[in-house]
Amino acid sequence: MSRTSNTRPPGLPTSLTYPEVPVGSLLAGAAARYGDRTAFTHHGDSLSFTGLWRAACRFANALRERGVDTGDTVALHLPNCLAFPVAYYGTLLAGAVFSPASPLLPRDTLHDQLTDCGARVVVTYGPVSAALDGLDVDTVVVVAPTDDNRTDGRTDFADFHAHASPEPPDVTIEAATDLAHLGYTGGTTGRSKGVRLTHRNVVVNAIQYACWGSGAVPAVDDHGNPTVEQVGSGEEWTSELGTGVSINLTPWFHAMGIGGLNIGVVTGGSVTVHDRFDPKAYVADAERLGITTMSGAPALFAALLACDEFHTADLSSVRGITSGAAPMPHEQARALRKRFPDAVISEGYGLTEVTMGATLAPTWQSGTRKVGTVGVPLFDTEVRLVPVEGGEEELPPNTEGEVCLRGPQVMQGYHNRPTETAEVLVDGWLHTGDIGVLDDEGVLSIVDRKKDMLIYKGYNVYPRELEELLVELPEVASAAVVGRRSPEAGELPVAFVVRAPGHGEANEDTVLEAVNAQVPPYKRVREVHFVESIPVSAAGKILKRDLRERLS
Numbered sequence: 001m002s003r004t005s006n007t008r009p010p011g012l013p014t015s016l017t018y019p020e021v022p023v024g025s026l027l028a029g030a031a032a033r034y035g036d037r038t039a040f041t042h043h044g045d046s047l048s049f050t051g052l053w054r055a056a057c058r059f060a061n062a063l064r065e066r067g068v069d070t071g072d073t074v075a076l077h078l079p080n081c082l083a084f085p086v087a088y089y090g091t092l093l094a095g096a097v098f099s100p101a102s103p104l105l106p107r108d109t110l111h112d113q114l115t116d117c118g119a120r121v122v123v124t125y126g127p128v129s130a131a132l133d134g135l136d137v138d139t140v141v142v143v144a145p146t147d148d149n150r151t152d153g154r155t156d157f158a159d160f161h162a163h164a165s166p167e168p169p170d171v172t173i174e175a176a177t178d179l180a181h182l183g184y185t186g187g188t189t190g191r192s193k194g195v196r197l198t199h200r201n202v203v204v205n206a207i208q209y210a211c212w213g214s215g216a217v218p219a220v221d222d223h224g225n226p227t228v229e230q231v232g233s234g235e236e237w238t239s240e241l242g243t244g245v246s247i248n249l250t251p252w253f254h255a256m257g258i259g260g261l262n263i264g265v266v267t268g269g270s271v272t273v274h275d276r277f278d279p280k281a282y283v284a285d286a287e288r289l290g291i292t293t294m295s296g297a298p299a300l301f302a303a304l305l306a307c308d309e310f311h312t313a314d315l316s317s318v319r320g321i322t323s324g325a326a327p328m329p330h331e332q333a334r335a336l337r338k339r340f341p342d343a344v345i346s347e348g349y350g351l352t353e354v355t356m357g358a359t360l361a362p363t364w365q366s367g368t369r370k371v372g373t374v375g376v377p378l379f380d381t382e383v384r385l386v387p388v389e390g391g392e393e394e395l396p397p398n399t400e401g402e403v404c405l406r407g408p409q410v411m412q413g414y415h416n417r418p419t420e421t422a423e424v425l426v427d428g429w430l431h432t433g434d435i436g437v438l439d440d441e442g443v444l445s446i447v448d449r450k451k452d453m454l455i456y457k458g459y460n461v462y463p464r465e466l467e468e469l470l471v472e473l474p475e476v477a478s479a480a481v482v483g484r485r486s487p488e489a490g491e492l493p494v495a496f497v498v499r500a501p502g503h504g505e506a507n508e509d510t511v512l513e514a515v516n517a518q519v520p521p522y523k524r525v526r527e528v529h530f531v532e533s534i535p536v537s538a539a540g541k542i543l544k545r546d547l548r549e550r551l552s
Contacts, residue, residue, distance in 0.1 A: 006368040007376045009212060011232045011266045013017070014417075016379045018408065019226040022173040022199040023180050026094035026206060026265055027053050029225035033270040034242055042082050042273040049268070052085055054166040059090025061164035066139050068121060068173060070095035071180060075119035076253065077101040077110070077128060080273045084155050084252050085205055090161070092180055092199070095171040096121075099182040099194075100106060101251035107131050109192075116415065117182050123157065142527055158201050174264040175199040182415055183255055185352050185510040194415030195352045205355035205409040206262035208378040214241060214267055227365065228266060233546045234341075236364035238319055239292055242268035245317075245487060246293045247285055249274050249300060259356025260295065279307035283315075297325035298332060299536055302478060305335050306501070307519070320363060320545040321345045326466060326541050327446050329471045333371045349374035349446060353430055359444050373445045383409035383444055388453070388460075390437060392426060400447055401462075403436040404429045452544055454483040454491040457486055459522040461493055463544075466525055469515045470495060475503035476511065480534050481525065481546045492526040496547050498534060506530075 008014065019025070030039075047055070059297040062072065072093040076098065078084050091098045099117040101110060110131040121139045122128060128140065139426040143157040154454065171342035181197040207218050207228065215232020230241055246264070248271045262269055272289060274282065277300065286294070294301075301323065304310045315469035321336060328347055336345055336396045338406055346369060350357025354466060361375035362368060369375075377383045384394045385401030394403040406429045413421035424431045435447040447462050454461040470479035483491030495515075500505050508528040514526040529550075535543040 006366055006471070007362060008441060009215060009232060009364060010236060010360070010366070012148065012215065013209065013215065014379065016207065018204045018218055019220050019224075019225055020200065021203060022092065022175050022178075023061075023202045023361055024056070024089055024168070024173075024263070025225045026203060028087045028261055028343050028448065029221055029227040030265045030268060031229055032221055032223065032225060037242060038236070038270045039265065039270060040082055040085060040271050040273060040527050042080070044084060047082055047085070047286070049265075052089070052478040054141070054144065055086045056089035057168045058095035058161040059086050060169050060171075061167075062161035063090065063094040063096060063121065064171075065164065066093055071097060072120045072172070073097045073099050073116060073117050074121040075101050075114055075124065077103060077122055077124040078143060079103050079125055079275065080248065080252050080257075081125070081143060082194070082273075083123070084489055085265075086161075087141075089260070090125070090263070093168055093171070095169075095173050095178070096483070097179045097182050097270070098167050100184070100258065102251065105290070111135070113192065115185055124505070161335045166498060173199060175203065179412075181258070181355075183258075191219040192493045193417060193420065196415055198412060201355045201409050204380075205259060205357065206266050208380070208409065209259070209263045209357065209360065210266040212238075213322075214239065214376055215364065216241070219267075226266075232364065236366060238365070244269035244294065245272075245289055245291045245295050246270075247272050247274055247282060247289070247291055248295075249277050250281075250296055250325075251265055254325075255352040255356045256297075257351070259350075264465050265357060269314075276304065276407065279303050280309050283307060283309045283313045286318075286531060287313040288484040291315075292317055293320045293322070294318055295324075297536075298323055298328040299326075301328070301332055301336060305332065305339075308478070310340065316339070316342075319341050322348060322360070322363075324348045324350060324357065327372075327374075329468055330372050330470075330473050338510055345369065349373045349434075349444060351432060352435075353411045353432070354405055354407070354423070358405045358407060358409065361518070368441075368443075370439075370443055372441045372457055373439075374446065375406075376442050378407070378471050381409070383438065383442075384429070385436060386431075388450060392429075397438050397440050397442075400435055402439055402450055403432045403444070403446070405432060406430065412518055420538050423545070449544075452482070454493055456491055456493070457489050461491070461523050463493070465521065466495065466515065468519055470497060470525075471509070475500050475506035475509065475516055476535050477501070478545060480542045480547055482544050482551070482552045484527070493523065494527045494529065494551060495525045496529050496531050496534060496550075498531060 031049045034049040123141045140154045180199040184192040215237035216228035219229045346361035358500035359375045433450040466481045477498045533548045
């Protein structure tokens with residue numbers, strides 16, 4: 001078998017046929033197939049697939065009874081909790097549009113987002129009164145109410161849908177055109193934008209990843225609900241559908257999180273939800289539960305690798321590891337491969353504008369996986385590179401360019417932003433703003449964000465290259481590089497560095513000397529600032545805008 005063929009799933013077609021169904025049908029199919037198997041566990045409480053289906057139907061009917069109609073927006077201002085999947089699927093079964101809002105948003109930012117999405121209902125975990133001032137919100141449903149937030153006609157989450165019918169409401173949804181998600185970009189480089197995703201976008205992306213990860217093809221059950229059937233070799237994909245066990249920390253209000261939730265439902269995974277990341281608690285639960293998969297952003301794996309218990313616990317049950325949201329440093333990838341020599345470790349790439357993702361490295365045993373790359377396009381997905389400075393000319397392999405994507409998971413556009421939509425969607429191709437390289441086998445590497453690239457005296461400088469060199473130093477735990485404005489040079493590379501444990505003596509001169517000895521003069525780091533931590537978003541992406549502000 002050639003190396004090129006090892007980047008495509010063996011025994012699977014190159015193109016899939018996707019059921020034209022709404023997102024709620026994913027849960028309907030999972031409930032029929034997996035029944036009483038535990039879907040989610042949180043703080044000792046659990047929801048089976050059947051229990052989640054019935055609760056979601058009740059929530060959907062309660063929304064309809066409150067006057068929520070097809071196309072109305074329901075905002076979920078929630079952390080990960082059992083109420084989240086109930087409200088998420090319930091919203092979509094009601095024909096409404098799901099709009100996630102991070103509980104970490106400042107009041108004014110939350111107000112702006114709720115205004116932009118036009119939320120009629122807000123499901124929240126805490127006080128939101130100040131953020132609702134001046135908004136036309138009909139109903140506020142509160143999970144875990146307290147004396148502070150159960151006032152002014154607000155409704156307890158459990159009471160809201162307790163007496164509604166557990167049967168799905170009779171709602172007509174056009175999967176190809178009706179919106180399912182109105183998610184918001186991370187805002188790591190500027191103001192967040194609403195991303196319009198149809199039911200078809202969401203269903204397709206969940207099925208793409210479910211099939212890629214399990215050696216399966218789409219199918220429908222006797223009731224017309226979507227499911228997937230494994231057809232790939234059991235030697236290539238060692239986990240059967242309906243047997244996966246995992247711990248989730250990725251926030252469901254993020255594209256990677258809600259995408260993972262849907263994939264887990266389709267594949268029958270059993271998920272234990274952790275509220276916050278405590279490496280020791282994560283490792284203890286991973287060993288106790290016998291988890292089969294691990295997934296998250298590189299920040300998760302960096303913290304685990306720094307935890308002594310992670311290296312001594314019995315984690316032999318882990319068969320697959322996936323990473324996304326940000327590029328994984330090469331040194332971290334090598335460390336994980338050493339810790340899990342028998343597990344398949346795959347990096348993927350995506351963004352909110354493609355529902356969740358567009359590429360993934362092979363998840364099957366014989367697949368060709370290259371350190372520092374994010375794999376190849378999923379089924380029915382295309383990737384091409386165009387010049388960073390602009391234009392639509394496709395670049396040859398091994399040439400740096402802007403990553404453009406085309407596929408059935410690409411968004412319909414930005415909400416109420418026609419100009420910005422036209423800038424990024426050109427003839428069906430999404431201009432991502434990321435700089436990448438496609439090798440001769442079509443494997444994608446992400447070099448950096450287009451907006452993060454520095455220009456020093458006319459030379460392009462990619463922060464990720466410098467960050468890779470920094471984190472390979474024994475005295476550096478993590479690092480981020482941004483540009484400082486310079487009238488003479490344009491931008492000067494500046495590093496923010498977290499010292500590694502036991503290296504408190506590390507200083508600016510030693511770090512600069514070690515890194516700059518490995519790069520040409522125009523790429524040299526000019527300053528090092530030691531910090532306690534690198535600021536990251538809830539999804540694990542470095543907030544470089546915050547670091548730039550520290551230099552102003």
